[in-house]
Amino acid sequence: MNKITEYLKSCGTFYLATExxxxxxxxxxxxxxxxxxxxxxxxxxxxxxxxxxxANGKVEICGMYKGTWIRVEGEVKEDTRKEARVAMMNDNTASLSSMYTVDDNLMTVFYFEHATATIYSFHADPEVIKL
Known part of the structure; x- marks a missing residue:
């Protein structure tokens, strides 16, 4: 899991697809x-x-970093616990603190369930990681 999280953080910006x-x-x-x-x-x-x-928790994330790219596909579920929002804020204070507070009734977090991450490269076989 750590590899996926760190990869997405390295991307800076990644893209989420919904329907x-x-x-x-x-x-x-x-x-x-x-x-x-x-x-x-x-x-x-x-x-x-x-x-x-x-309405439809089936989503995909795609991001690119140093000539490789990642696709995370799966289903997300909302987590309404304060502890989950605190973890998100603690891990992303610089980018989130100007938009949210943990108890603002706006910030909400979702977690991936039943997901697969695949890291692709033009020079190697894809690496598939089950979440």
Whole structure:
């Protein structure tokens, strides 16, 4: 799990794809953390992406770093526990503290369940990691 989290952090910006009414939607994300052995992402519960993930938890992340790229595909579930939000904030204080506080009723976190990460390269076979 640590390898996936560190890879996504190295990307700086990675892209999350959701679906609504058969139409894919992709947007940039930048905060990720590992909590209780699971990969977590964060968003604002007032955004469309939040509603899309609640309606259909099947998502994909894609990011690129130093000539390699990663695809994380799976299903996300919301974690409403304060401890999960604290872990996200502690791991991403620089990027999140200007947007959220742990108890602002806006910050929400999702974790990947039943997911697979694949790291690709033009020079090597893909590395597949089950989450």
């Amino acid at each position: 609504e009414n058969g139409q894919p939607h992709v947007r940039p994300f930048g905060a990720v953390c590992e909590f209780e052995g699971k990969l977590y992402i964060v968003t604002n519960n007032q955004k469309k992406v939040y509603q899309q993930m609640k």
